[in-house]
Amino acid sequence: MAIDRQSGGSPVIRFIKSLYLTNLLFITLALCVIGLFACFIFDEYFYLMQLVLGVFCVFILLDIFTVFRQKKGIIGSRNCPDRLSNGDQNTISFSITNRYPFKVRIKIVEEVPFQFQKRDLIFRTSLGVDKVEVFYYDLRPTRRGVYQFGALNVYVSGLFGFVSRRYIFDNHKDVAVYPSFIEMHKYELLAASHRLTDYGVKRIRRIGHATEFDHIKHYTLGDDPRTINYKATARMNQLMVNTYQEEKSQPVYCLIDKGRTMKMPFNGLTLLDYAINSTLMVCSTALNKGDKAGLITFSKGIDEILPADKHRRQRNKILETLYAQQTDFKEADYERLYVTVRRKLTQRSLIILYTNFETVNSMRRQLKYLSSMAKDHLILVAFFLNSEFNEVLDTPPSNLEETFRKGMAEKLSYDKLLIVKELNRYGIYTILSKPENLTIDSINKYLEFKSRGLI
Structure with a gap:
């Protein structure tokens, strides 16, 4: 009033x-x-x-x-x-x-x-x-x-x-x-109307078969003959087949690095805010798929641990937890993160780590902790491509200073590709994305893992 x-x-x-x-x-x-x-x-x-x-x-x-x-x-x-x-x-x-x-x-x-x-x-x-x-x-x-x-x-x-x-x-x-709940609602509406391709989500064909039994139904043209249930067929005197659904209740954890590398701003938002918005969307997608979504945020220490759950109140808990995140952008402690993951995550989980590595050396300092976590969990490291480098690389230099800037941009861009290659060598999956594309790339990667039966 x-x-x-x-x-x-x-x-x-x-x-x-x-x-x-x-x-x-x-x-x-x-x-x-x-x-x-x-x-x-x-x-x-x-x-x-x-x-x-x-x-x-x-x-x-x-x-x-x-x-x-x-x-x-x-x-x-x-x-x-x-x-x-x-x-x-x-x-x-x-x-x-x-x-x-x-x-x-x-x-x-x-x-x-x-x-x-x-x-x-x-x-x-x-x-x-x-x-x-x-x-x-x-x-x-x-x-x-x-x-x-x-x-x-x-x-x-x-x-x-x-x-x-x-x-x-x-x-x-x-x-x-x-955090960006408008995008979350938009995604849910498009999912309900089967128009996720309008949002940028790729249609990914499932590789192989789902393994979780759902129910028995009458055989229809096009069903896989390998799913015929012979006992039910003999009992009903007509062909009956087993149907399967995607495995559900798989733990999906989003780990957010709140260290100083996440302070860099793009289009008014820090990398941390992009990671938070993406986390909300990925967790919402996982809950919609029947998986359990959880959250860990860390910087110099472990700040928040939200155990994975698929209860209907979990989405609101994640939203409130992400809203309350504050940081002074200190150096992130990956050793403490590894100890926490080892103690708290007793079941094999999909771990999506939102961080940023600018150089190969900065990644190698944390590689032993990431590779150790990858032995027990499916690790996906999401870090950022500096989109401003493209402008520098596409512009011909006109003086010595611009030549130096272009050379540095080429080196840093190449370092990002080396980081991806080295992480993949240790069985760690990666997303190298522009900040504005992080949410879509993360959702597509999660859906790809589901289709391949990795989780």
């Missing part, structure tokens, strides 16, 4: 605070002053200018009377969700209702949270008697946390436009910015 903040204080103070003089008033006043000066030369027009000045003052008083005679001539309210989705366009709306007995011109100044650094969110319109108009705008947050909306300021001009009255609707509201 919108509240007019100017309802408090004495009437005189409220009047002074809400009265604003428009540019039209100052322009007209300046013309009157010029006319009065001109009367020193053309004195026969002096009385005419006095009349014009008097009419001008009357118009100002009429303007003040028309906009202030009603206590609540304008009603405004903002419609804002309790949660915003990080990295996505979130639609905010507000409505303005005109209670004046005449058409008004209004200007709306919206106070959005300071994190967006928007000082020019201004709307202008004319509103008829008893008319309601709804305005929309989009905000794209790039950091998780609490954001506070300010007031909704509405300036109403009088009949002649010389003065305006300000209404302040106090909608101070705290909203929480969560």
Whole structure:
């Protein structure tokens, strides 16, 4: 419910605070002053200018009377969700209702949270008697946390436009910015309508057969003859076949490195935020597939451990856990991570590690821990391709500095490929992805593992 903040204080103070003089008033006043000066030369027009000045003052008083005679001539309210989705366009709306007995011109100044650094969110319109108009705008947050909306300021001009009255609707509201749940809902809707290819998910043909028995059904043309159930066929006196489904309840853990290598920003979001958004989507996909989803976040120590589960409340637990992640971007301790995985993950699991390796040497420092985990689990290391290198590599150098930059970009890009090759040598699967493609690449890799029967 919108509240007019100017309802408090004495009437005189409220009047002074809400009265604003428009540019039209100052322009007209300046013309009157010029006319009065001109009367020193053309004195026969002096009385005419006095009349014009008097009419001008009357118009100002009429303007003040028309906009202030009603206590609540304008009603405004903002419609804002309790949660915003990080990295996505979130639609905010507000409505303005005109209670004046005449058409008004209004200007709306919206106070959005300071994190967006928007000082020019201004709307202008004319509103008829008893008319309601709804305005929309989009905000794209790039950091998780609490954001506070300010007031909704509405300036109403009088009949002649010389003065305006300000209404302040106090909608101070705290909203929480969560990981990208809009993309998660979009994925679920496309999955329900069998349109995941529109999202970028590949159709992957299952290799071999599912091994978990589902039920027995009548044979239909195209069924695999190897699945014929001879006992059921003899009993029913017609061909019966076994049907199988994908193995479910497989543990899928997402491990998020919150160390300093994840601080690098791309398109307003840090690599950590991209990893968090991707984790939410992968865990949601795993739960939809009947698998158990879990989460471990680490930096200098182990920060969060959410055991894998497939309960319907698990998705919300993962969302809340990801929302609360904070870090000071210190050096990540992979030795402690290995000890934790060895103690806590007693069942063979798919482990998706979100991290970033810029050089081969930085990867080799952690390789012994990753290879040790790969002996007991299926390890998938997801790290980032620096998309800004492509611009440098595609631009011909024009001086010595640009030549040096291009050489460094080529070396670092080549190092990424060497990292992939060396991890694969130790039986560790990899995703080398641009930040904006990380979610889709991770989902496709998970579905590929399911189709190959690796999990």
